[in-house]
Amino acid sequence: MGQIGRKAGTTILHGPRTARTHGRPFNTLVTIRFWQLGSTAETIEKDFRFLKARWFQPWSNRGTIRNGKPNLPANGTPTYSHVHENSSGKPHTHWTLHVRPENSARFAVALDRRLRQQFGFSTLPIGALDIRSITNDEGAKLYMVKTLDPHFARLWGIRSEDGGHIQGRRADSSRNLGPSTWQPLKAAYRAATRA
DSSP: OOOBOHHHHHHHHHHHHHHHHTTOOOOEEEEEOGGGGTOOTTTHHHHHHHHIIIIIHHHHTOOOEETTEEOSOOOOSOOEEEEEEOGGGOOEEEEEEOOOGGGHHHHHHHHHHHHHHHHTOSSOOTTSEEEEEOSOHHHHHHHHTTTBOHHHHHHTTOOOOOOOOOSSOOEEEOGGGSHHHHHHHHHHHHHHHHO
């Protein structure tokens, strides 16, 4: 039975508030059905890590230039959480992230292009890539942690599901959402509410 551990789950649960504090709220939910692209439970984590390192990190820090002048600004510091699942033997990834509104169309086109290049498709299979706007980031985080370890899920009032087998890290978040960021924010919030 595959589950998200305590540390990754806690960071994902604190992620939306921490992202808002940075002025980079989660506004985009991406689902990549890697099984349609030929990825397996053994390769999905490596394939997604490659996508982040070789495409998303550089894309996020690079603006566009048109006619020799800046056109669209860089997306900024990558801010995201993701979870790999393999329910029913179909490995896929849910990825919540911040994309500046003016960059959303550019993001969708670039991600589609990158996946086609990475997996050798001229066009992606129907349904392999789903990009949606997030209107409720608190609801999105609960969807993301549905495969949380049952012990912690019970403590936090979350109904847990089996996430299937994934080789490697099942869930992760960007460094700017990690415990070293959200723990001081949580302590400051508690101190302010007690005063």
